[in-house]
Amino acid sequence: MDIPPTASPPRLKRNSNDVGWDYGVLCDARFPDKVKCLLCGKEFSGGIFRMKEHIDHLKGNVTVCPKSTKGDQEKCKWL
Known part of the structure; x- marks a missing residue:
C-alpha cells in the first residue's frame, strides 16, 4: 500500500492522557x-x-518555549 506524499507520519507519544502530549511528541x-x-x-x-x-x-530545568501562549501555560500548570 502506497502512502500519499502529503500524509504525515504518525505522531509518537506515550500511552497517556497527560495534557503535555498536546504539545510534544x-x-x-x-x-x-x-x-x-x-x-x-x-x-x-x-x-x-x-x-x-x-x-x-x-x-531552571529547561528553557522556556518562545511560542507558548498564556492559555498554553495555564493548561500545563502543575503547581
Whole structure:
C-alpha cells in the first residue's frame, strides 16, 4: 500500500492522557524520555514533565518555549 506524499507520519507519544502530549511528541520510540516541542521544535530529555515545564515557562530545568501562549501555560500548570 502506497502512502500519499502529503500524509504525515504518525505522531509518537506515550500511552497517556497527560495534557503535555498536546504539545510534544517522542523523538524516537526507543528513547521514551526524549521529547520534541510541537510549538517551537526544541528537543530535550526529561519526558513530558519537562515538556510541561518548557511550555509553562518554569525556569531552571529547561528553557522556556518562545511560542507558548498564556492559555498554553495555564493548561500545563502543575503547581
